[in-house]
Amino acid sequence: MSMPKVAIVGRPNVGKSSIFNWLAGRRIAIVDDYEGVTRDRMTTLIEHEGNFFELIDTGGMGVVDSDDLTADVEAQIEVAIATADVILFVVDIRTGLMPLDSLVAERLRSIDRPIVLLANKADHDNLDISAEEFHKLGRGHLICVSAEQKRHRDELMQLIVDRLPPSSDRAVDAHMKFAIVGRRNVGKSTFVNSLAQAKRMIVSEVAGTTRDSVDVNFELDGHQFTAIDTPGLRRRRSVRTDLDYYGMHRAQRSIRRADVSLMFFDASEKISKVDKQLVGYIADEYKPCVFVVNKWDLYHDEMPTERWVKYLRSQFPTMQYAPIAFITGQTGKNIKALLNHSQMLFKQARERTSTGRLNRIVQAAIEHQEPPMFQNRRPKIYYATQVSTEPPTIVLMCNDPKGFAPDYRRFLLSVLRDNLPFSEVPIKMYLQKREQRDPTAPPEVDQENERVS
Structure with missing residues (x-):
């Protein structure tokens, strides 16, 4: 939940x-x-x-x-x-x-x-x-x-x-919704059309609850999906004088509705400011995301997959966890694998881990690398608990959130990602203050907390 x-x-x-x-x-x-x-x-x-x-x-x-x-x-x-x-x-x-x-x-x-x-x-x-x-x-x-x-x-x-x-x-719904977002002419419509042509798929198209988006409902191998097709966005000199300003907001609403976002890139185009805006919004909403490089077969010789992966990682350093898929929408190549991977992200975002396992992981991380001293004392973590899913949200009860430097918070987050079943989805991690005098007592109401993601 x-x-x-x-x-x-x-x-x-x-x-x-x-x-x-x-x-x-x-x-x-x-x-x-x-x-x-x-x-x-x-x-x-x-x-x-x-x-x-x-x-x-x-x-x-x-x-x-x-x-x-x-x-x-x-x-x-x-x-x-x-x-x-x-x-x-x-x-x-x-x-x-x-x-x-x-x-x-x-x-x-x-x-x-x-x-x-x-x-x-x-x-x-x-x-x-x-x-x-x-x-x-x-x-x-x-x-x-x-x-x-x-x-x-x-x-x-x-x-x-x-x-x-x-x-x-x-309670969670097993029916996955994914948003198809990206600039114009990156192949989103071709991808949606290929859904109708794929084997063993039953497709229907209905007006979406979000204005100017279209929901494409289909079934694949017994699983129900809804693809939320959004209008493409173009590069613009001034977002405030262009109708695409409203297109951006429609795309944002679709991202919020979706369980997973498929962020489309054209293999022949460089990453643009619009791409970065969309990815930034996906990150802000803590939505699982797949970077989808379309038309890959046409430009594979010019820029092999390894270079594309390196390029995407350099452009989106805070999204290192996001998987990358290479597809050809025109022929349907790798589309089924993309949907299966999206389903995996959908499940990861809904995973729960036990408090015992979580605390063992955190304790091992601290033993491996203690937090640096802060104001002549060592910051302490008393215990950790997962409080929700979608995204997985973990609270670390500690003596002083300010004592944990950004580098150490990133270290803790990487340890959690490496050891929990959330390796490819965003994680919310809060450092929350609790009085040290009674480690078993519930947190106090007037607390200090900080979020790391």
């Missing part, structure tokens, strides 16, 4: 980032009275009474950004809402109900997931009566909180945990 997600949304300047920092137990997001300070999605791992979830901060809905980034901010908000299991709708009890609050509520009207309405800045009990007017919004359970005064944190955390989907609701 994947990690549950909780998104914080609302108009500008209601204290969303303050709520985020308050629940996280430390300052992560920038807090300021200026509208539009938060632009990108910020995420952190939260634990409450043994329940883990990912908390997401977003920019203000409806803000007009002075740097002309409004569309980017709105796109990030859309992603947060689309992927969240629970939504925290924040309003400001001091300013009262504002027209933009009603517009946010209207935008959430079609959301079929639990919503908690937070009347923030209720620093004193005598302000709570002012929250009654927010019932007019008709969105979610209302609770008065104060991030600044740390008021009603436990009650809010319990409301969130009670609304997280139970594990049974997040």
Whole structure:
């Protein structure tokens, strides 16, 4: 099961980032009275009474950004809402109900997931009566909180945990969906057409739930697949003045929907900025990925597979784990092998490992190479646990996350990748603070955590 997600949304300047920092137990997001300070999605791992979830901060809905980034901010908000299991709708009890609050509520009207309405800045009990007017919004359970005064944190955390989907609701589906992404003319359409021509395949084409994408459903050797075909993207001088700006967002939505991404390259073309943008987004979403070099047979003599592998590894150093496939879409060569490998990645992302095995691996890694000293003391890892799948997410409880240098974190991640059944898929690894006095005690609520991937 994947990690549950909780998104914080609302108009500008209601204290969303303050709520985020308050629940996280430390300052992560920038807090300021200026509208539009938060632009990108910020995420952190939260634990409450043994329940883990990912908390997401977003920019203000409806803000007009002075740097002309409004569309980017709105796109990030859309992603947060689309992927969240629970939504925290924040309003400001001091300013009262504002027209933009009603517009946010209207935008959430079609959301079929639990919503908690937070009347923030209720620093004193005598302000709570002012929250009654927010019932007019008709969105979610209302609770008065104060991030600044740390008021009603436990009650809010319990409301969130009670609304997280139970594990049974997040059970895995054996039907794999993969997104076909890449620039124009790299052979994506030819690849999709070859699916219909392959032996023992039953194919149907239907309109996808994502606008301007097409879902191709087919069966191969008894396994069900859905190929999400996306519009090709072209090189462009200015993404903001080109319709391909919207094509990029459609491709991003398809990547989020998919279990595995097939990133297509043309064997005759150099890797472009668009390619790097797409791969970057796949990495940001922690999606398993196969680099697919198409039209390989036509250019094999000019650039053999070994050179292509070296070239791809040099261009995408953070994706060294991603497998590389060489196909010919026109003839169908190696396509079945590509689908089988994609199925392997699909299964890897859903694998679980036992806590005992995980801790033995971590302990062996530490014995082989201790973390360097930090501020005259040795950083310690107390224990490790896998808290979710898709992507595999591992939490290392330690005395101080800051004590683990980036090089040592990468070392730990490489050890996990080499010894666990996740060798070709992205792994989330969190270093999370826990008091040393009782190694068997559960983690405290106000923790410090950092993510490594």
